[in-house]
Amino acid sequence: MQKKNKKKLSLLLLLLILVQSCSIFNSRLETSENPKESNIITSDIENFYQAFDLATKDSANAESLFNKYYFKKGSPGLNDFYKTKIQSKEKFTEFVLAFEDYYQSIKKDISNLNDLGNQIDSNFQEFENLYPQARFPDVYFLVGKFQSNGTISNEGLLIGTEMLAKTPDSDTVNWNEDILRITLERKHIPITVSHEIIHFNQDKMKDGNTLLWKSIREGSAEFIAELIGGETDADYSKFKGREMEIWNDFKKEKNKSIWRSWQQESEERPRNAGYWMGYIICKAYYEQIQDPEKTVQDILSIEDYSEFLRKSKVEQYIQKNFGT
Structure with a gap:
């Protein structure tokens, strides 16, 4: 035994x-x-x-x-x-x-x-x-x-x-x-x-190898799944209260070719932090556009991930929705 x-x-x-x-x-x-x-x-x-x-x-x-x-x-x-x-x-x-x-x-x-x-x-x-x-x-x-x-x-x-x-x-x-x-x-x-x-259906999105690219690939699947079905695939309850902290870490590492440390749970952050970060970026972009069809079209045809991040105004979104 x-x-x-x-x-x-x-x-x-x-x-x-x-x-x-x-x-x-x-x-x-x-x-x-x-x-x-x-x-x-x-x-x-x-x-x-x-x-x-x-x-x-x-x-x-x-x-x-x-x-x-x-x-x-x-x-x-x-x-x-x-x-x-x-x-x-x-x-x-x-x-x-x-x-x-x-x-x-x-x-x-x-x-x-x-x-x-x-x-x-x-x-x-x-x-x-x-x-x-x-x-x-x-x-x-x-x-x-x-x-x-x-x-x-x-x-x-x-x-x-x-x-x-x-x-x-x-x-x-x-x-x-x-x-x-x-x-x-x-x-x-x-x-x-x-x-x-x-x-x-992400074949029109440009390939890449950075944390930003991978996070948006995964996070966009989460965001659009929520649009069409009402829920995300993952549970993000552990991120409550840590949103700005995780965003600040993400800013420092977004252009690195890394992923595992942003997927697995650790002392630094909850499991699936890369997914969550990409999901929040897409939600922030949607708030700027206020048009679900155009948002989905834009996400599934991203050519420049840094430009998409800039247009999302995600930092302002996080401050507005999760700031103290």
């Missing part, structure tokens, strides 16, 4: 270093579709639990069982998710078996997602209203090992449902405390999908 707990701890330490909700697939996307043609694909969840049920009864052959019944039967979305996120069948199997009780406990809540379809469709339609040239790919619901609740590929939107599984009825008594802290509410799934559909 002690050996198993040590293995869980080492896996979780790795999880806390790697876990991210951001989209890192940086390819030019060609697919163009309208909202009604976007399909919600859940076959990978069904395949996962077929493999899971067999693997937990035959742990010696678990890796080959996951390979046969989950990965080899996988959708194009799962194939891409494996390449960019999972990467190792051995480590995937080790993680899933280490947290077997968790995966079993969420089975009924992620095996049927039909009730969320209307909200996803509504958010897609709202995005099209704001951005008529938007493209709407298929949405793949997958099961991973707590590395990402959402990303994109040329196939579409890839959603890691194991990180979006908590419900009011969840029996969390035996959940690991880090798993419990990271897992999002199941009802949050349409917001994660909204965040990722924005990333899928």
Whole structure:
């Protein structure tokens, strides 16, 4: 038992270093579709639990069982998710078996997602209203090992449902405390999908490598997701009272080629500070424009991030809204 707990701890330490909700697939996307043609694909969840049920009864052959019944039967979305996120069948199997009780406990809540379809469709339609040239790919619901609740590929939107599984009825008594802290509410799934559909449509934004660029890329997905669905993908409650402090730090580092220290939680700032900073910059820009369609159009076609920052008047926005 002690050996198993040590293995869980080492896996979780790795999880806390790697876990991210951001989209890192940086390819030019060609697919163009309208909202009604976007399909919600859940076959990978069904395949996962077929493999899971067999693997937990035959742990010696678990890796080959996951390979046969989950990965080899996988959708194009799962194939891409494996390449960019999972990467190792051995480590995937080790993680899933280490947290077997968790995966079993969420089975009924992620095996049927039909009730969320209307909200996803509504958010897609709202995005099209704001951005008529938007493209709407298929949405793949997958099961991973707590590395990402959402990303994109040329196939579409890839959603890691194991990180979006908590419900009011969840029996969390035996959940690991880090798993419990990271897992999002199941009802949050349409917001994660909204965040990722924005990333899928960011191909007209100029590429870059600075903290400012990355923050606006992530923060704009947060801001527009809130416009179309009413919520951000992340929880920013820990930023209350620290807004000016974080902005002053950001000003000093915005032109550096850094990101991790602005993504992970530290003594200096809460987790996802880069996301929050980009989100606030976009909100500040919107306050200057007062036109949601033009704001979305301007954001998704940024050529000069420093100029966009200047036009946002974000420092005045922060002072006005969060100053003492």
